[in-house]
Amino acid sequence: MTRKKKKATIHDISKALGFNSSTVSRALNDSPLIADKTKKIILEKSKELGYQRNSLASKLRTNKTKTIGVIVPRIARHFCSSVIAGIEEMAFDKGYDVIICQSLETVKREKKLLDTLLANRVDGVLIAISMETTNFDHLENYKNEGFPLLFFDRPCDIEGCTNVVIDDFKASFDATEHLIRKGCKNIVHFSGPKTLALYRNRWRGYRAALEKNNIPLNDNYIFESKLMEKDGVIGAQKILSLPEVDGVFSANDTTAISAMQYLKKNGKNVPEDIAFVGFNNEPMSAVFAPSLTTIHQPGFEMGRMASSLLFEEIDGTRRVKGDQVKVLNPELIIRDSTSKHMLSESI
Template sequence: MKKKTTIHDISKALKINSSTVSRALNNSPRVSQKTKDLIQKKAIELGYQKNILASNLRTNKTNTIGIIVPRISRTFFSSVISGIEETAYNAGYNVVIGQSLESFEREKELVSTLLSNRVDGLLISVSMGTTNYDHLSNFKTNGGPIVFFDRPITMLDTPSISIDDYEASYNATKHLIKNGCKNIVHFSGFQKIALYKRRTEGYVAALTDNDIPIRPEYILESQLSEADGIEMAKKVLKLPKVDGIYSSNDTAAISAMQHFKKNNIKIPDDIAIVGFNNDPISAAIEPNLTTINQPDVEMGIIASSLLIELIKKTIKTPSEHSKTLGTELIIRQSSQKL
C-alpha cells in the first residue's frame, strides 16, 4: 500500500518548514499568496489529501448537518431535503440523511448516531411513534442546535418551520361542504402528533361552523400509508351515507380511491375526496386529486438557513425565529360534485 503524503513530505520537498506548509494549506493570511500557490502546487503533485477528521477535532466542527425525516420516499420530504441540501452546500456544509420510518426507536438511534458523528446541528421531522423528546434534549445539550420542520414540537429555545395545518384543513373541509358534502370522513394521522391534531381541529371547526354534527367514528387514525388508506376505505364503506373524505395526505387518499374504484364507487359523484401534499401522482391519476399544496422546497431552504445561523451563533433567541408558511388548495376533479 502506497504511503500517504504528509505535510512533512511537502516541507521536505520544498525545503519550507512544516508549520508554514500547514498554514498555507489552511489558507492562513500569515503566508504570502506566492508561497501558498507554490505549496498548493506541490501538494497536488505529491497527491496530498487533507486529514478532515483531524481538522474537525481541532476546530470542534464537522461542517455537517444531520437530517431525519419519516420517509425519504414521500415526495414532500424529498423536496424539503432538496431545499436543505442546496442551501447547506452553498454555505459550505454537507448533509447526512436518515429516515425514521415512523419509528420512535429508530429515530432515537439515528439521533444518537448523528450525535456520535459530531454533526453541527440537526433538522428533524419527528416520527408518528415519537412519545417523548429526551433524545432530542440530549442532542441539544451535548451536540448542537435543532430546527424542527413540518411536524413542530414544543421545546425550549428550539424553532420550527411549518405550515398552518389548522387553516389548510379548515379550507379543505369547507371546500367539500361547499360541494354538497354533509357526511365527511377524516383520514387523520395520530393525534399525539401536533400537526395531525391541528388538522383534525381544522376539520372539526369547519363542520361546526356549517352546523354539521361531529361524529367520532368518522375520524380514522393511522400512519396514512397505502395499506392504511385501503383499510380506512373498507371502514368507510361500512359507515352510513359517507359522501366526502378529507385525508391528511395524498398517499392514503389515493389508495382509498383505488379501493373505491374496485368496488364501483364513483368519485366524486358518490364520494368526493381531498388529499394533502400535492404529490405528483395526484395530478396524474383519474380522476385527479384535489389537494393542499405545501411550500416544500421553501420550507427546506428556510429551515436549513436558520439552522446554519444557529450553528454560527448569530441568533440570540431561537424560538422567535419560528415560521408558519402558507398553503394553497388545488381544486381538481375528485371533489367537484356540482
Template sequence: MENTEVTIHDIAAILGIDSSTVSRALNNSPRVAEKTKNKILEKANELGYQRNHLASNLRKNKTYTLGVIVPRISRDFFSSTISGIEETAFKAGYNVIICQSLESLEREENIIKTLLSNRVDGVLISISMETTNYKHLEGLKKRNIPYVFFDRHCNIEGNSNVLIDDFDAAFVATEHLITKKSEVIAHFSGPQNLEIYKNRFKGYKAALKKYNIPFSKELVISSSLMESDGEENVKKLLTLPYKLDGLFCANDVVAIGAIKYLKNIKVEIPKDIAIVGFSNESISSVIDPSLTTINQPGLEIGITATNLLISQIDDKSKIITNETIIVKTNLIERNSSLRVFE
C-alpha cells in the first residue's frame, strides 16, 4: 500500500475498528481510550498515514492561505514587504500565495479570480498603476473575504489600509531640497489616479507654498516611473526656460534614470541639481552620487498589514470600517543633495 493512499478506512479495516473511532483517535479525542488511541496511532505511523489538511480545512471553511498581490516583486520595497508578510503569516499558521500584477489592471483582475478559486482566507494588495476601477474587488466582498491595502490603496469607504503618510514624506523631501538652497524644484510624479502619487504631489506643492516658491505645472511630469522615464523627463525639463536646481522624484528608480543622464551630459549633482528620491531601493546607496531618499519600512508594513488581515479573518463578526494604520518614514540624507556652502 502506497503511503499517499492510506486513509482512516484502511487503518480501521486492518485493526477491525470503526472508522469514526480512528478519526477521533487521530484528532486526540478524549472519547477514545488511551490504549486504543495508542494502537491506532502506532498503526497510522507504521502505514505512513498523512492527514489530509486540505479536506480538514475545507470542512472548517478555512484554507489557512493568504493571497498577496504586488506590482513588482523585483522592487526592494515590495520584496521586503513580502518578507514581513511571509514571516508573520508563517508564525500564525498561514501559507501565502504571492502574485505580481506587473502594473496591469487586467492581470490584477485575473489574479483576484485565481485567488478566489483557490479559496484564500484573505488578500493583501498593492494596486497596479492601471487600476482606476475596483469592480474586481466585489468578488471578495460578496464572499466576505477580508482584504487589506498596503502602500498603494483605493480611496473608497470601508477599506482597511496600512500606509505611510505620503503627503508628509513628500513635504519633508521637498523641504530638504529647499534647505539646500534649491529654488527651482521639479517633481517627477506617478500616475495621478493613484492616491500615493496624488499625495506626494500635494506634499511637494505644500512645501513650495510654505517657502513662497512659485509653483509651475511645467515642472511636474507624470510617468510610470521607470528608469527610462527618468532620462526622458530630464530631457524635457532641460528644454524649458528654467534654471533647474532641484528635483524631487516619486520613486528611486526614476531618480536614478535622471542621475545617469545628467552625469552623461556633465551636469554636476548636487552642485548644479540636487536630487531626492523615494523608497530607499538598495541601489540608491551605491549609485554615484548616492541618492538621498525617503525610507519606506517595507518589512514593518508587511508585518502590520498581515496582522491586521489575520485579525479580520479570525474575527469576522468584528465590524471594521476604514481602519487605516500609518507607518512612519524618515529621510536618508546622501550625496545627491548634500551641497557644501561657503
C-alpha cells in the first residue's frame, strides 16, 4: 500500500499516445519542433499520468545539472544565512537549484562535501572555507577538474578562482579609529586564526589605525582564538589583569558580547570603562545592553554578487584568468557600546 509507486516516464506517455518518446521529450521541453496541437495532447496526458521528469536521467544525459553547491562553515550563522538568501534569490531567477552544506569549520567535512558535490556533478561551487583549512589541495584539485569554484567571505588564492569579499582591512581600520576617536588609548584586539586571510586583514586594519594615530602597538593586546563564546570569557579575564585597557575591537560579535557579559559581572562598565566594537552585526548585538557597535557586512549582496559571477562563469560569459577579487563595502554601525567620551568627537 505504501509501496513506492513506479513513476510515469516519457515512455509511458509515448505508449499511451502512440507518439515516439523523443517527440514526448521535446514536447515537454516546449521545443519549437513540435506542433502546438501535439504539445497540448502530450501535456494533458502527462498530467493525467502524474508524470514528473526524472532529473537524474536528464542531468546524466545533458551533463548539465543546473545545480550549484554552497559550502558554508555553519548555516545558523547570521552572516552565512544572509549570503545563502542572496544566493538562493539569484539562483531562483536563473533557474538553478542550490545545495546547501555546512562544513562545521572542519576540513574533513569540507573535503567530503566537496566530493559529494562533485559526485553529483554540480555545475559550480561557492565556498567559504573552514577555519581549519590551511592546505588547499582539495580545492585546487577540484578547480583543476575544470569546474567553476568561487570563494566568498574567506578569500583563497587559487589560480582561476574569483574571490568575493568585503573590505576587511578598511572595516577594521574604521572600527579601530572609531574607538580611538572615542578616546581609547589601549585597545585590545580579539583576532581569529591568522591562518585565515580574513582575520589577517582585520588585524592589519587594526594596526594601521593605531599607527596612523601614533598609538604604539602592543603584542600583548592581540588575543588570538577561534572566537567562540568561551574565548570571550578568556579574553575578558586577560583584560581584567590589564587595567589600562579601555577599548576592545573584536573580530566577531559573539566573542565581544561574551566578554562584555563577563566584564559586567566583574564590575566593569561598558562603555565607560571599556568600549567595544564587534564585527558581523549579529541580531543579538542590537538587543544586548549596551547594544554593540559593530561592522555590518552586506551578506545578502555578497550572495547575489558571488552567485551571479559564478553563473557567468558556468555559462561561459566570463573567463577568469589569474585570480579576480570583488570587494564589497562594509558599514560601521554605531551603538551604545562606544557611546562614551562624546566630548572628543569632532562633530
